[in-house]
Amino acid sequence: MMDHLTPILVGTLGAATPLVLAGLGELITERSGVMNLGVEGMMLIGAIAGFATAVGTDGSVILGLLGGVAAGVLAASAFAVLALSLAANQAACGLALTIFGVGLSAFIGQSYVSHSLAGLQPWAIPVLSDVPFVGPILFRQDPVVYLAFLLYVLVAWTLAHTKVGLLLRAVGESPEAAHAIGYPVLGIRWLATLTGGGFAGLAGAYLSIVYTPLWVQNMTAGRGWISVALVVFAAWKPTRLLLGACLFGGVTILQFHAQGLGLDVPVELLAALPYLATILVLVLISRDRNLLLLNLPASLSRPFLPGR
Amino acid sequence: MALFLPRSASLSLLRMFATTALLGGLALSARAEDPLKAGFIYIGPTGDHGWTYAHDQGRKAAEAKFAGKVSTSFIENVPETADSERVIRDLAQKGTKVIFATSFGYMNQMEKVAKAYPNTVFMHATGYKTSKNMGTYDVRTYEGAYLLGVVAGKMSKTGKLGVVASIPIPEVIRNIDAFTIGARSVNPNITTRAIWVNSWFDPGKEREAALAMIAQGCDVLMQNTDSPAVVQAALEKGVMAFGWDSDMSKFGGKAHLAASVLNWSVIYETVLGDVLANKWKTTSYWWGVKEGAVNIEDFGPATPPEVKKLAEERRDAIKAGKLHPFSGPLKDQSGKELVAAGKTLDDGFLHGMNVYVEGVEGAIPK
DSSP states (O other): HHHHHHHHHHHHHHHHHHHHHHHHHHHHHHHOOOOOTHHHHHHHHHHHHHHHHHHHSSSOOHHHHHHOOOHHHHHHHHHHHHIIIIOOOOOHHHHHHEEEEEEHHHHGGGGTTOOOOOOOOOEETTGGGTTTTTHHHSSOOOOOHHHHHHHHHHHHHHHHSSHHHHHHHHHOOOHHHHTTTTOOOHHHHHOOOOOHHHHHHHHHIIIIIIIIIBBOTTTTTTTTHHHHHHHHHTTTOOOHHHHHHHHHHHHHHHHHHHHTTTSOOOHHHHHHHHHHHHHHHHHTTTHHHHHHHHHHHHHTOOOOOOOO | GGGGGGGGHHHHHHHHHHHHHHSSSGGGEEEEESEEEEEEEOOOGGGSSSSSHHHHHHHHHHHHHHHTTTTEEEEEEEOHHHHHHHHHOOOOOOOOSSSOOOOOOGGHHHHHHHHHTSEEEEEEEOOOBBBEEEEEEEEEEHHHHHHHHHHHHHHHHSSSEEEEOOOSSSSHHHHHHHHHHHHHHOOOTOOOEEESSSSSSOOHHHHHHHHHHHTOOOEEEOSSSSTTHHHHHHHHHTOOEEEEOOOOOHHGGGEEEEEEOOTTTHHHHHHHHHHTTTTTOOOOEEEOOOTTSSEEOOOOOTTTTHHHHHHHHHHHHHHHTTTTTBSSEETTTTTEEEEOOOOOOHHHHHEEEEEEEEBBBBBOOO
């Protein structure tokens, strides 16, 4: 049993990482009252920009990931100009960004389809990685997995315990009140949106540089949308988001292993299992209506322009 | 020309036009400067480096062959939903005279549009529905899978082979079977297992499925999905894999044993040539090694010369008609006889293949 369990759990963190990264970014953005549905597009732009940077710098993973972050920020800024500064419909702008990202990444990616990168070797953390069972699962991952979990801690702590977090939530709850006491609502929303873009870009670059180190069109295959959904089902709480992402990644891997062992279950059901399990668990733990209302940023997707 | 007139007028005019063309043989030459428009509908992106990439190479080759006489266009990433009907209809509406749809799931939509545009030639890949103006075409990918199986059987040390499979349709089941038959022809103890990712194209999932099988002891992998992610995962974990539909050695390095390469251009050139010569009629092409549509190529450095030689001998035997992967005696998974010695499974059976042969583990998803 252990023999089968370890590879499943080892794979879980890797599969969850892009969802954790993109989900955290969207969570930050939504907490400021901005709904950016362009995550899939920003991930694809981050994926191709990161891949191109890595190829152009003789396979530098760090520069590649940074390239992905930069491209994600750039893509988010296009959204911010329209949806924040010009107060256009956020849902429409986000959808447009996704469609744009799919097309742009395919266009830029044309000359990169035949390239392959070396990827990234796992880092075994001394001592901890030798702990039986837990060691190989948690402490022999690639560095970006560790980074994703560090970012989770950082985001969760910032939101809950710092003034920056309080401010972000205030802007999301009541932009009018935040504005009235003198905070730059538009500026904070811009920053939150750009941060979200950076996270999504990093998630995309992780896929194209580390997870499957190659570029193929549409390679995110819907992971951006799953991240957006996870944020909602997690009731905008980082810990639930992390749980949801790990659950989704874990069940995906689990059903592959089950198939390999010859389990006689309809493959369509198995393919739907990650979605079912994740939704079920997250809905169950978030079924308290008051808690949902408490966490839903009250001004989500409502534009705010000072002076109107 | 006639196409731009109202439907009833256009039909009768076309009939007249066709008669004149047959009698005089010069009516067509008057329009010779207008190239024949051919449209291609792709399920994935042309940059997938697999299935769609191979089709696009075929399209380019055909266009080059008929330079000036044929102009081609393509639409990629078309989902197998009602959306595809709109795309096919749109192409037909714009005067495209030959439309190729390159995935199984376009079948019903194409059939519908074909009825509405009787003067357009519709060609559907991997399907089974035909009509007066709709033909089908496919390549015998299982011949390539068989040849890869021969190499896999020789190379595997654990005796366990893995297939990352896409969607449970006869084509894919046939390939898993042929791969297993090929492997067991050189090592009767080989077993194969398959993991279905329920998608033609998702590099992340393809990788995860590959890793699952590697963890379960499979040391040679094949994939019936469209990206090189499996080959890459094999390289990372120090096992072996193959290029599918096209050469993937750039991604697989020393893990890349060989590739089953598809050459759709032989079919595209034939169809377009027939339409140009005005002699096209409903045909169901199913071409393989013999016609040059499938081949085993791009052997990697890890494949010993004698294994390469063996695979090429088997290929030549298929070409010469002396070898058929599905020839008896052949048993199904449960040990029941599928076909007796001296006989072969016919094309009709192969088209609807829904059994695993002996040596494949697990059940076909229902």
